[in-house]
Amino acid sequence: MQEILINKLNAFRVLYVExxxxxxxxINEILEHYFKESYTxxxxxxxxxxxxxNKPDLIITDIQMNGENGLDLIRKIRESDSKTRIIITSAHTDLDYMLQATELHLIKYIIKPITHDKLMTALxxxxxSYDESKIYSLNEKWIFDFSKSVVTNNEEEFNLTKKESLFLKQLITKNRIITYEEMENLIWDEDSVMTANAMRLFIKNFRKKLPLKSLKNIQGTGYRLTRE
Known part of the structure; x- marks a missing residue:
C-alpha cells in the first residue's frame, strides 16, 4: 500500500506552510521524498x-502563525479556487476552528505533533479524494480525468473518445494486460467488427494522447500500461 501511495503522490505538487x-x-524533508515538487x-x-x-495540488497549512490565521489564507484561496486540496495542522483541538475548517472543504485536520502516521493518513x-473524483495518475507528469475523458500533462490536454476513455480506465484499474478479446467486448459493439486495420487505427490515435512508450503491445495477447 505504501509503495502505491508514493507512486501516486509523485504526480502532485505540495505547499507546506509552517x-x-x-x-x-x-516535514518538508518527508514531502520532498514523496511529491514531484515541494514548496514551503x-x-x-x-x-x-x-x-x-506554483499552483500546488495540495496545501498543508498551520492555523496560527505569528499572529496570522491559516483559515484566512484558505478563505482567500477558496474565493476563486475550489479544487486545490487542503490539509490543516494545529496544536489545538479548538471546536470553533474545527467547525470553520469544515466549511472550507478540507481533506484532513491534523492535531500536532505531526507524526509520520498522522501525515501518511492525511496523504x-x-x-x-482524487480516486473518488475518478482522477488517475499515469506517471509523474500525466493525469487522466475519467469524469471528463481528458488526459493532461504540464503543457497539453487531450480529449479522449468514449471508447478510449473506457479502455484507459480498464488499463489503469486492472493494472494488467487487457486482452484483444476484452478490447473487442469493450470497444467494439454489436454493429462493428474489430478488424486488424480498425485496431491499428484505434491504437495509433490512442497512443498520441498518452505518455511516450506508456502503452505496450504484448504480442499475440493484448496491451498494458507501463510507467517508463
Whole structure:
C-alpha cells in the first residue's frame, strides 16, 4: 500500500506552510521524498504568493502563525479556487476552528505533533479524494480525468473518445494486460467488427494522447500500461 501511495503522490505538487523553522524543515524533508515538487512558506502572506506562483495540488497549512490565521489564507484561496486540496495542522483541538475548517472543504485536520502516521493518513485521504473524483495518475507528469475523458500533462490536454476513455480506465484499474478479446467486448459493439486495420487505427490515435512508450503491445495477447 505504501509503495502505491508514493507512486501516486509523485504526480502532485505540495505547499507546506509552517512558521516554526525546525518543524517546517523536518516535514518538508518527508514531502520532498514523496511529491514531484515541494514548496514551503513561513507565513500566510508568503504562502499565498507561493500558491499563485506554483499552483500546488495540495496545501498543508498551520492555523496560527505569528499572529496570522491559516483559515484566512484558505478563505482567500477558496474565493476563486475550489479544487486545490487542503490539509490543516494545529496544536489545538479548538471546536470553533474545527467547525470553520469544515466549511472550507478540507481533506484532513491534523492535531500536532505531526507524526509520520498522522501525515501518511492525511496523504492517503488526499489521494482518495482524487480516486473518488475518478482522477488517475499515469506517471509523474500525466493525469487522466475519467469524469471528463481528458488526459493532461504540464503543457497539453487531450480529449479522449468514449471508447478510449473506457479502455484507459480498464488499463489503469486492472493494472494488467487487457486482452484483444476484452478490447473487442469493450470497444467494439454489436454493429462493428474489430478488424486488424480498425485496431491499428484505434491504437495509433490512442497512443498520441498518452505518455511516450506508456502503452505496450504484448504480442499475440493484448496491451498494458507501463510507467517508463
Amino acid at each position: 512558521d516554526e523553522k525546525g518543524i517546517r524543515e523536518n 512558506a513561513k507565513n500566510a502572506s508568503d504562502a499565498y504568493i507561493k500558491y499563485v506562483q 492517503e485521504a488526499f489521494i482518495k
